[in-house]
Amino acid sequence: MRCPRQICGAPMQAVALALEHLRRGGVVVLADHGGAQLVAADASDLLARHGVGETRHPGAAEPVSTGGVLDHEAPAEAAVDLMRLAGLAPQAVMRALAAPDAPAFARAQGLPLVSVVDVIQHRLRTETMLDYVAVADLPTAFADRPFRAHSFLSRLDGVEHLALVSPGQAKGAPLVRVHSECLTGDAFGSLRCDCGPQLHESMRRLAQTEGGILVYMRGHEGRGIGLANKMRAYALQDQGLDTVEANRALGLPDDARDFAQAAQMLRALGHEAVRLLSNNPEKAASLQRHGITVTKVEPLVMPPNPFNAKYLETKAQKFGHALPLPEPMPGMGSLRRHFRVTTIAHSPLGLAWEL
Incomplete structure (x- = not known):
């Protein structure tokens, strides 16, 4: 759009x-x-x-x-x-x-x-495109007190979205993370993207902020192309294409997401202005276009790993994300199979790399 x-x-x-x-x-x-x-x-x-x-x-x-x-x-x-x-x-x-x-x-x-x-x-x-459905406490590993989980139902496509609000009242514009659903990263810990680490880090930071909000947008899998198409795109990326090239080879848009309903969720929660936790300039621009004032954009940069370095580079170069370009990793193709993942204690999704 x-x-x-x-x-x-x-x-x-x-x-x-x-x-x-x-x-x-x-x-x-x-x-x-x-x-x-x-x-x-x-x-x-x-x-x-x-x-x-x-x-x-x-x-x-x-x-x-x-x-x-x-x-x-x-x-x-x-x-x-x-x-x-x-x-x-x-x-x-x-x-x-x-x-x-x-x-x-x-x-x-x-x-x-x-x-x-x-x-x-x-x-x-x-026009109102969402119905407010229910609210309940959601205890998590990120805070001593539960988030308040607000559920919404889209009138456009029947997709259910969720907003988690940390305890307390924000002083001024609340800190907000608008997170696109990523089953592979959020639930399965996929290393091909930075979605899982971003979700957990944002929840940790929001839990430390009064009235912080996580807007979890379902239906955004693979930047809106869906889970099956995402797997098709992954197969092409395994052959050397980047994430944009793979989408185009499949006849799919670079980014099919829309954040209008995220803006409506924020307004339903009583907010017209936010501090946005994001590296994506288009996300901030989209919220602005849909009536939410973004007073500040705070970065959410996760360390790269050998499996997502090219993905992050593509986001920086082709989508304008505020990310440092990764240093070249000589012989990464041959090194990747020698890496293994270890879990760092006391972290919901802490990863370390060992040769």
Whole structure:
């Protein structure tokens, strides 16, 4: 759900302007990666005022997903969502815009410009996508007192998410870790990533902070591609591809995660601003886009091991994570089979490397 800055603009203002224009019988420019459309509630308005462009499907009615743009990220769904949000009938008239520069055309014609991503972000920020289910104490190995475990259920896909809150009341913005589910790392102690150590270190730090919050996002396995696809990607990584190259070879996105529901969970817990425990700039940016102010980003850097050094390097180089690039490990391919893991006492997931 990313788009060029010149198209996206400020989603809330862009959508609000477009909705007001539609209520007055006006036309808006709806931009997407594939081009742009002229959108109106009534065909006569579109043809009489802006007879530019060509009809993509003359006389045809195109059905849209019932969940709108949150079900299917496409111009038709975005157009119908705009009508519904404007209080109009859930139908729209669309014409392909022939002009190559949608922003320039919109400025010249005095028309509001809105993107499909703007509509997505507007809906995620203004509509409740989660139901609060239950809360209970959760004693852990990380603190003498239990965390409070708050469970949420997504209305979009039925996925259950969890927020753990440490005892006490945060003074100002709470320290927050938004953690993506990683079964292999979190539960099985996989050494191919840094997820398990990050989860345990963040819980240790949150336990030492009053009102610290762990937002545990399920459905994010493998940066959102799922467990089976993650295994397929691992098989390609064993052949020499990095994590991004493997995803692309499988026809999968680099990162399919969305943190809109994490933002909604934080708001449900009463927070509009947070200190974020993360190395990922996109995670902070996503929370900001969905209405959560990130007052500070605190690093969560874990030591590399021989099995995840390339993975961490890829995160730094291709995703911009704030990680130190690992020192080259000469002959690592031949050395890896000689390493063994030993557990450090008194640590939930302490690892040492011995030759």
